[in-house]
Amino acid sequence: MEKTALFNYILGIADNNLILGQGLGELCGHGPNLETDIALTNIALDLFGQTRSYYQYAAKLSAIHKTEDDVAYLRKEREYKNVLLVEQPNTHFGYVIARQYLFDVFNYLFVEKLQHSKDETLSAIAKKAIKEVSYHKRFSGDWVKRLGDGTEESNQKMQEAIDGLWQYTNELFEMTEADEIALKAGIGVNLSELKEAYYKEVSEVLKEATLTIPENPYFQKGGKQGIHTEHMGYILADLQYMQRTYPNMTW
Amino acid sequence: MSEKEIKNLEQIFEARIERDEKIEPKDWMPEKYRQTHIRQISQHAHSEIVGMLPEGNWITRAPSLRRKAALLAKVQDEAGHGLYLYSACETLGVSRDELYEQLHSGKAKYSSIFNYPTITWADIGAIGWLVDGAAIINQVPLCNTSFGPYARAMVRVCKEESFHQRQGFEIMLTLCRGTEEQKAMAQDALNRWWWPSLMMLGPTDAASVHTEQSLKWKLKRKTNDELRQQFIDQTVPQADILGITVPDPDLKWNEETGHYDFGEIDWDEFWQVVKGHGPCNKERMKARVDAWENGAWVRDAAMAYAEKQQSKKVAKAS
Numbered sequence: 215m216e217k218t219a220l221f222n223y224i225l226g227i228a229d230n231n232l233i234l235g236q237g238l239g240e241l242c243g244h245g246p247n248l249e250t251d252i253a254l255t256n257i258a259l260d261l262f263g264q265t266r267s268y269y270q271y272a273a274k275l276s277a278i279h280k281t282e283d284d285v286a287y288l289r290k291e292r293e294y295k296n297v298l299l300v301e302q303p304n305t306h307f308g309y310v311i312a313r314q315y316l317f318d319v320f321n322y323l324f325v326e327k328l329q330h331s332k333d334e335t336l337s338a339i340a341k342k343a344i345k346e347v348s349y350h351k352r353f354s355g356d357w358v359k360r361l362g363d364g365t366e367e368s369n370q371k372m373q374e375a376i377d378g379l380w381q382y383t384n385e386l387f388e389m390t391e392a393d394e395i396a397l398k399a400g401i402g403v404n405l406s407e408l409k410e411a412y413y414k415e416v417s418e419v420l421k422e423a424t425l426t427i428p429e430n431p432y433f434q435k436g437g438k439q440g441i442h443t444e445h446m447g448y449i450l451a452d453l454q455y456m457q458r459t460y461p462n463m464t465w
Numbered sequence: 466m467s468e469k470e471i472k473n474l475e476q477i478f479e480a481r482i483e484r485d486e487k488i489e490p491k492d493w494m495p496e497k498y499r500q501t502h503i504r505q506i507s508q509h510a511h512s513e514i515v516g517m518l519p520e521g522n523w524i525t526r527a528p529s530l531r532r533k534a535a536l537l538a539k540v541q542d543e544a545g546h547g548l549y550l551y552s553a554c555e556t557l558g559v560s561r562d563e564l565y566e567q568l569h570s571g572k573a574k575y576s577s578i579f580n581y582p583t584i585t586w587a588d589i590g591a592i593g594w595l596v597d598g599a600a601i602i603n604q605v606p607l608c609n610t611s612f613g614p615y616a617r618a619m620v621r622v623c624k625e626e627s628f629h630q631r632q633g634f635e636i637m638l639t640l641c642r643g644t645e646e647q648k649a650m651a652q653d654a655l656n657r658w659w660w661p662s663l664m665m666l667g668p669t670d671a672a673s674v675h676t677e678q679s680l681k682w683k684l685k686r687k688t689n690d691e692l693r694q695q696f697i698d699q700t701v702p703q704a705d706i707l708g709i710t711v712p713d714p715d716l717k718w719n720e721e722t723g724h725y726d727f728g729e730i731d732w733d734e735f736w737q738v739v740k741g742h743g744p745c746n747k748e749r750m751k752a753r754v755d756a757w758e759n760g761a762w763v764r765d766a767a768m769a770y771a772e773k774q775q776s777k778k779v780a781k782a783s
Contacts (some may be wrong), residue, residue, distance in 0.1 A: 239524040239533070242540050243517035244752065246760020248548045255541040262534045269530070283529045307763045363773065364766025371762065456528035456586060463643055465528035465586070465636075 215399040221275045222392040223402055226438060228268030229296035232286060234317060235261035236449055237304060246307055253353055260346040267339045287457040291450055292440035299382035301446050308361055312375035315354035319415050320386045322351045323408040332400040355419050362423025369424065377428050384433035482682060487613035490556035498682060502612050503557050505684060507564045510550035511575035513543045515749050519583040520592060528586055535632060536589060542625045553614035569754050578665045580743030587640055587654035593633015595662040601626050602696045603666060606686035641707045656712045664735045666693040697725050
């Protein structure tokens with residue numbers, strides 16, 4: 215597989231982890247109790263760990279970006295390829311859990327397949343990540359059930375979050391050009407094939423959580439093409455602040 | 466129980482502490498011992514939790530992925546310390562909710578150093594190096610304190626704190642070996658965190674109300690002034706390695722005493738911050754109260770869900 219395409223393919227995976235981790239990092243110290251605070255920080259740490267492995271690999275393929283930090287910090291907003299779902303804000307704990315769960319179910323299915331990639335590095339990263347991602351899905355899925363089937367208030371809040379974020383789920387299965395190339399090369403995962411299993415699993419958990427599965431047929435997309443929601447600029451402003459203000463320094 | 470019996474129990478109790486035996490939660494203890502420990506351990510736990518905020522302030526802006534992950538892990542360690550200190554405190558018959566209530570109402574104190582703002586990345590280095598450095602000096606003696614659960618918690622806390630301290634120093638070292646701008650950032654952080662770090666070791670012995678009793682119960686092994694001197698003696702050579710200057714014109718090695726002499730601490734500033742009027746007291750408290758109040762529906766939901774699951778289980782069994 216040609217280097218640029220592989221580079222783009224890796225960013226398509228890793229940018230999701232980076233931006234989701236960034237959102238969780240914002241919550242550290244502000245959780246509803248110490249136990250969930252610690253658990254969400256754990257997930258953020260896993261995501262950043264995976265991000266670093268992917269970006270270190272990407273940096274080897276790039277002529278412009280020499281290090282993992284160059285890849286993470288020195289791109290323009292249009293060059294970030296994460297899905298819109300992961301850049302949605304921490305509106306309240308229900309949104310945090312819904313965003314996490316809707317991503318985790320996809321991520322688990324994805325990483326499971328990526329383990330069989332012909333690319334040895336990607337396969338190795340996936341094999342390490344699968345245990346972490348499996349825990350993330352269990353954690354967020356358990357909380358979907360707790361909040362959905364908890365009190366009347368928590369049910370409403372969880373439903374509101376699911377309804378608000380549902381429109382971003384379909385983008386997870388969009389195949390980009392890099393996805394197509396990687397798939398043909400036996401390196402990438404066929405995302406469209408994950409779709410059925412995804413909605414089946416999510417629907418079952420939502421049902422168990424006494425939540426209604428949204429029927430809205432309208433979906434948003436664009437993240438994978440670098441066309442983000444208005445939240446993204448602020449996320450990057452924080453993320454890139456130091457690297458942009460003090461260029462070319464070692465920290 | 467008669468007064469004579471209590472006196473007798475007290476004598477046995479004091480003798481046990483004298484012999485360096487550990488006091489465990491179910492052992493008899495004087496009420497004052499219990500209350501003093503609730504006060505000190507909870508104050509310590511609150512400091513860990515409030516201490517997450519100034520450093521958490523830089524998680525989203527950490528300058529590299531490695532630093533970001535390390536900072537997240539560090540702040541998470543503090544949450545962990547809070548967790549087992551609250552647990553140690555609960556063994557004395559007080560609930561975590563009650564302790565939070567005391568923090569939120571302002572009745573309970575926390576280390577006043579966390580009421581200073583973190584305004585540059587170097588502050589993250591300075592906190593690790595100086596604040597965790599001072600905390601270790603305060604805490605290492607507590608690994609041998611008389612109350613078992615506290616002593617055991619402190620063994621783990623101290624191990625992690627000493628890792629944090631080295632990590633903070635390493636951030637400072639990287640800055641000091643970097644560009645002029647980075648070195649200036651490190652110097653500025655030292656200028657702002659030096660004096661509050663000295664204050665962290667508590668009021669002077671003359672002004673400290675709890676010292677005598679605490680020494681007796683081994684809640685303290687050294688006085689505040691002794692600890693402060695130890696911190697200064699240990700830290701000044703580290704500043705020399707970094708090549709930055711401690712902001713005290715009176716700081717001077719004293720050949721005779723074998724210690725550094727140092728200038729007057731601004732105790733008015735200390736008391737102002739302790740009394741709630743530091744630069745960030747209100748923000749810190751608001752952040753804690755907001756987290757607690759905004760999380761109420763989440764905690765309620767978890768409770769309600771657990772109850773439902775429990776009754777389902779019971780229904781199934783019968």
